[in-house]
Amino acid sequence: MGDEVQQIKEVVSYLTQAHAAGEALNIILSLSGSIETRAYFLETDLHREILRLLPDTKFTEKVLSIMINFSNDKDHLLKFCEQSVSLRIFNFLREHVKLDMGKDEVKANEVKENKDEKCYEISAPTTDFSPSNAIALAIMFYNNLTQIEEGRRNFLFSQDEKLKGFILQNLIGMAIFFEQHKSFDFIANVVANISADLEGRE
Numbered sequence: 001m002g003d004e005v006q007q008i009k010e011v012v013s014y015l016t017q018a019h020a021a022g023e024a025l026n027i028i029l030s031l032s033g034s035i036e037t038r039a040y041f042l043e044t045d046l047h048r049e050i051l052r053l054l055p056d057t058k059f060t061e062k063v064l065s066i067m068i069n070f071s072n073d074k075d076h077l078l079k080f081c082e083q084s085v086s087l088r089i090f091n092f093l094r095e096h097v098k099l100d101m102g103k104d105e106v107k108a109n110e111v112k113e114n115k116d117e118k119c120y121e122i123s124a125p126t127t128d129f130s131p132s133n134a135i136a137l138a139i140m141f142y143n144n145l146t147q148i149e150e151g152r153r154n155f156l157f158s159q160d161e162k163l164k165g166f167i168l169q170n171l172i173g174m175a176i177f178f179e180q181h182k183s184f185d186f187i188a189n190v191v192a193n194i195s196a197d198l199e200g201r202e
Contacts, residue, residue, distance in 0.1 A: 071144035146193035
């Protein structure tokens with residue numbers, strides 16, 4: 001396993017290099033469908049580096065697809081929580097959700113649902129940046145994140161009374177305003193997940 005981890009660390013290191021980041025993302029995405037392979041990434045800086053690339057629209061949809069796949073594993077979700085993932089995803093949404101968005105611009109991803117875990121995986125993301133599609137992927141990640149208690153607490157900002165629940169309130173507002181827009185379909189899943197805890201129902 002040592003050699004595999006070293007190879008994975010080398011791939012992750014290319015995320016810091018502008019000329020190589022795109023190809024590194026392609027490699028990571030190709031490896032992200034296997035729970036065994038995803039385990040090798042736990043000893044790397046993947047979670048920090050991939051979130052750093054999230055705002056770059058050249059990479060956004062690949063980044064979110066990788067995040068969705070890795071978020072099928074609790075250990076990776078905990079790593080994302082250490083990087084303030086809920087807030088960083090929300091900042092992305094705040095940047096790209098526009099009042100004049102078209103009603104139905106979501107492109108088709110190859111999405112499969114893990115019915116046991118109620119999580120989603122992406123096997124073939126779209127290649128061109130689409131705000132609507134990226135928004136749908138971001139909310140899909142929130143669905144996976146809020147499957148676990150630690151993820152729900154991160155999402156709700158449980159430790160900060162001033163910020164507690166503000167992401168959820170904003171998502172519900174988006175779902176109501178954009179009720180005809182498929183980008184926001186997964187918000188209902190997030191709300192259902194949050195309702196699993198007393199804190200989320202308050």
